[in-house]
Amino acid sequence: MTTQRTLILLKPDAVQRRLVGEITARFERKGLRLAGLKLVQVSRELAEKHYAVHKGKPFYESLLTFLTSGPTVALVWEGREAVAVCRTLMGMTDGAKSPPGTIRGDFALSVQNNLVHGSDSLENAAIEIALWFKDEELVSFTSTDANWVA
Numbered sequence: 001m002t003t004q005r006t007l008i009l010l011k012p013d014a015v016q017r018r019l020v021g022e023i024t025a026r027f028e029r030k031g032l033r034l035a036g037l038k039l040v041q042v043s044r045e046l047a048e049k050h051y052a053v054h055k056g057k058p059f060y061e062s063l064l065t066f067l068t069s070g071p072t073v074a075l076v077w078e079g080r081e082a083v084a085v086c087r088t089l090m091g092m093t094d095g096a097k098s099p100p101g102t103i104r105g106d107f108a109l110s111v112q113n114n115l116v117h118g119s120d121s122l123e124n125a126a127i128e129i130a131l132w133f134k135d136e137e138l139v140s141f142t143s144t145d146a147n148w149v150a
């Protein structure tokens with residue numbers, strides 16, 4: 001059993017569209033454990049660091065404008081195979097192509113405004129969690145239903 005931590009962002013469209021509760025509930029109901037949670041007005045500097053891998057792509061500037069356009073909710077989820085589990089719950093990048101039942105499939109139509117970010121590997125999860133959270137902002141606890149969920 002591999003317990004992992006992953007970074008999830010509820011991007012500005014999720015906050016503006018009042019989908020924070022709906023989306024967060026999906027990760028909770030799956031059995032993941034919350035390890036970090038905060039509302040962030042993202043700076044250009046943080047957005048550039050977070051999306052450094054996309055620098056030079058045609059959508060890069062627009063993506064930075066999007067991520068800095070309003071508050072973002074940053075979450076750290078913990079649990080068995082958390083990185084892959086969260087990516088599955090999210091769906092594909094393009095909301096229009098994401099299957100129903102996924103977050104993007106149910107609530108997104110756009111490629112850019114696709115509501116959520118999720119780390120795509122365990123290595124990137126560690127880097128992204130360190131970028132968004134200080135150590136003291138993360139909490140580890142044993143949930144009361146751990147024996148049933150794990």
Ligand code: IDP
Binds near residue numbers: 063111117120
């Ligand atoms: P992911 O979020 O599904 O992992 P990435 O390829 O890492 O997708 O892209 C990061 C983000 O950049 C996407 O979530 C989306 O907001 C945006 N994006 C990706 N490709 C495009 C595009 O072709 N046009 C506009 N925005 C894009």
